[in-house]
Amino acid sequence: MRCGIPLTALPLPSKCYDQTVDTHGLPLHNETTTSLPIEVLASYSAQEIMDSFESIVATILERDGFWVRTSMKVELTKAEKREIDRPSSPRWEIDVVGYRAGDNLLRVVECKSYLDSGGVNISAFDTTSKFSGRFKLFNEPTTREVVFRRLVAQLVASKAITPNPKIELCLAAGKIVNGNVDPIRSHFQAMGWLLFDPEWLRQKLLNIAADGYDNAIAAVTAKLLLR
Numbered sequence: 287m288r289c290g291i292p293l294t295a296l297p298l299p300s301k302c303y304d305q306t307v308d309t310h311g312l313p314l315h316n317e318t319t320t321s322l323p324i325e326v327l328a329s330y331s332a333q334e335i336m337d338s339f340e341s342i343v344a345t346i347l348e349r350d351g352f353w354v355r356t357s358m359k360v361e362l363t364k365a366e367k368r369e370i371d372r373p374s375s376p377r378w379e380i381d382v383v384g385y386r387a388g389d390n391l392l393r394v395v396e397c398k399s400y401l402d403s404g405g406v407n408i409s410a411f412d413t414t415s416k417f418s419g420r421f422k423l424f425n426e427p428t429t430r431e432v433v434f435r436r437l438v439a440q441l442v443a444s445k446a447i448t449p450n451p452k453i454e455l456c457l458a459a460g461k462i463v464n465g466n467v468d469p470i471r472s473h474f475q476a477m478g479w480l481l482f483d484p485e486w487l488r489q490k491l492l493n494i495a496a497d498g499y500d501n502a503i504a505a506v507t508a509k510l511l512l513r
Contacts, residue, residue, distance in 0.1 A: 339397055339399040339401075339458070339460055340356050340357075340381050340382055340397045341356070342487070342491070343381075343382050343395060343397055343458045343482070343487075344356050344382050344384075345494065346482075346487070346490045346491075346494075347382065347384040347393065347395070348384075349490075349493075349494070350386075351386045351388065352384030352385055352386045352391075352393065353384065353385055353386075353446075354382060354383070354384045355382070355383045355384075356381065356382050356383075357379055357380075357381065358379065358380040358381075358382075358383040358437070359377045359378070359379055360377065360378040360379070360380060360433055360436050360437050360440065361377060361436065361440060362375070362377070362378055362432070362433070362436055363436070366432050366436060369428065369432050370426070370428055370429045370432050370433075378433055378436075380394055380395075380396070380433075380437070381395055381396055381397040381458075382394075382395035382397060382458070383395070383437070383441075385441070385446065385447050385451070387447075387448070389452070390447070390448055390450070390451045390452060391451060391452050391454065392437075392438070392441075392447060392451040392452065392453045392454070393453075393454045393456055393480075394423070394434070394437070394453060394454070394455050394456065395456040395457070395458055395482070396421065396423060396424070396455075396456070396457050396458070397458045397460075398420075398457065398458070398459050398460065399460035399461070400459065400460055400461040401460050401461055403461070404461075404463055405459070405461035405462045405463040405464075405466070406457070406459045406461065406462045406463065406466065406470065407462075407463045407466055408463075408466045408469040408470050408473065411424055411425060411470070411473055413425050421457075423455060424455065424457070424477075424479070430455070434453055438451060438453070454478075454479070454480055455478075455479045455480070456479065456480040456481070456482060457474070457479065457480070457481055457482065458482040458487065459481070459482065459483055459484065460484060460487070461484065462483055462484060467481075467483050467485075470483075471483070
């Protein structure tokens with residue numbers, strides 16, 4: 287039993303690993319990366335980890351007053367696909383979209399858990415890097431402008447948002463290469479983007495775990511991961 291929830295009722299991984307913990311009982315970061323402490327998901331598939339990660343990010347936004355949609359499909363026209371040099375591209379998909387009516391704020395969040403890799407590297411935001419294609423909205427200004435324009439038009443047409451929202455492009459990173467947090471944050475600040483780095487996510491998860499019982503899957507997951 288954890289946080290009043292039977293552990294047998296939740297999809298726990300088949301194995302866990304001993305870890306050094308801090309004063310809160312949380313796993314400490316290792317020496318090479320800054321990482322969100324969710325290594326207990328190590329036995330899940332990459333897709334299950336990403337779905338869980340997006341769910342947690344979505345819950346964090348909801349708790350900050352946003353309505354949220356995950357795996358948001360953006361219906362680019364044929365002309366728009368040609369404009370971004372992807373004439374045969376399928377529908378564009380955004381990991382998490384959040385909107386807060388009070389300040390007409392639209393957040394577009396790319397989620398990169400990278401828990402089974404070295405983590406996000408500052409070099410990925412160098413357009414000459416072989417990894418830059420993994421961060422298209424960050425590295426391709428024309429693509430970003432076209433996708434954002436269509437996203438806003440689509441949401442306004444469905445009356446989900448009001449016109450002319452302020453748009454914030456965000457990256458939620460579950461793992462960042464050691465020494466790269468500050469360079470990435472500086473680059474993002476210069477570009478007007480937001481970085482949800484592992485420490486930011488960790489603090490948000492602590493807030494979720496400290497609250498009373500919440501039936502949201504991500505909140506339950508957070509309580510288990512931070513036990």
